[in-house]
Amino acid sequence: MGDRSLVSTATRDRLRLTAQPLAVAVGRLGLTPNSLTLLGFLISAFAALLAGLGLWFLAGVVGLIGAACDMLDGGLARATGRTSRLGAFYDSTFDRWGEAVVYAGIAAGALLVREPVTGMLAAVAMSSAFMVSYTRAKAESLGFRGEVGIAPRPERVGILTAGLVLSGLTGGPLVTPWLQLSLGILVVLTTITTIQRILYVRQQAAEAEVDR
Numbered sequence: 001m002g003d004r005s006l007v008s009t010a011t012r013d014r015l016r017l018t019a020q021p022l023a024v025a026v027g028r029l030g031l032t033p034n035s036l037t038l039l040g041f042l043i044s045a046f047a048a049l050l051a052g053l054g055l056w057f058l059a060g061v062v063g064l065i066g067a068a069c070d071m072l073d074g075g076l077a078r079a080t081g082r083t084s085r086l087g088a089f090y091d092s093t094f095d096r097w098g099e100a101v102v103y104a105g106i107a108a109g110a111l112l113v114r115e116p117v118t119g120m121l122a123a124v125a126m127s128s129a130f131m132v133s134y135t136r137a138k139a140e141s142l143g144f145r146g147e148v149g150i151a152p153r154p155e156r157v158g159i160l161t162a163g164l165v166l167s168g169l170t171g172g173p174l175v176t177p178w179l180q181l182s183l184g185i186l187v188v189l190t191t192i193t194t195i196q197r198i199l200y201v202r203q204q205a206a207e208a209e210v211d212r
Contacts, residue, residue, distance in 0.1 A: 022072060024079050033077035037090050040069025044098030048105030054112055056179065057168025060161045063102050067157040070095055095153065096133050100126055102160070106179070115175040121183035128190035129156055135197040144201045149193030151186070159186055 031039070043066030051059035073091060077083045103126035110118035132149065139146030151159075163182020170176050 022075075024076070027076045027080055031076070033073045033080070033082055033087050034090055036069050036073040036076060037087070037094050040066045040073065041094040041098045042066075043069065045101050048101040051102060051105035051164070052108040052112070054109045054173035055168070056109070056164045056171070056173075056175075059102070059105065059109075060164030060168060063164065064157065064161045066098060067154075067161075070153070092133075092137075096130070099129060099153065099156070103129070106164075106183075110175055113174055118175045118180055118183065121180060121187065125160075125183045125186040125190065128187055128194065129153075131194040132156075132190050132197070135194055135201070139197065139201045142201075144204045146197050146201060148200045149196040151189035151193045156186060156190065159189075 044063060047059045047063035047066055050062055070091070073087075077087055103122045107119040107122040107126075110116070110122060132151065133153075136146035159182050163179045166178035166182075167176040170178060
């Protein structure tokens with residue numbers, strides 16, 4: 001099973017290289033990789049608050065900034081030689097937490113304008129996104145490889161940001177089909193990704209049995 005996602009590995013690597021000078025510049029301001037991770041989470045929490053108030057456009061923009069910190073903290077750690085297992089733990093934990101609060105904010109904002117369907121989509125999308133992360137973490141804890149699938153976190157952030165921004169531009173505080181569409185797409189893609197990871201681990205387990 002291939003590890004292709006919606007964004008190719010080559011494109012992802014180019015983006016990391018492009019962001020590296022910015023990460024170094026951020027480091028010169030006195031921020032450490034771990035403090036940048038925490039800052040990204042706090043920005044995501046602010047985006048969740050904006051979403052809870054129905055400010056979809058601002059929530060999308062601020063959420064994207066928070067997610068960008070995820071790219072920069074790893075780049076800063078590599079550039080300064082400060083990679084560590086604790087830093088990796090912080091990065092993974094606060095990334096998942098930040099993603100979750102944004103979905104929760106969307107659900108709250110949807111209920112505020114009496115759009116229970118959107119709130120339900122946000123809840124399902126959040127649970128499916130968690131399964132994507134969990135299957136990889138559990139696989140790797142058991143000695144398998146788990147990073148496969150079409151919708152890892154960067155792709156999810158892009159789809160959700162597009163839905164929030166377009167909803168804000170076209171509907172103001174009201175929920176528009178753009179946000180519902182992006183959440184629906186996320187539900188489908190994250191479900192597929194979870195299944196891909198389950199099948200990938202199953203394949204590795206079968207190959208390990210054959211090799212014995």
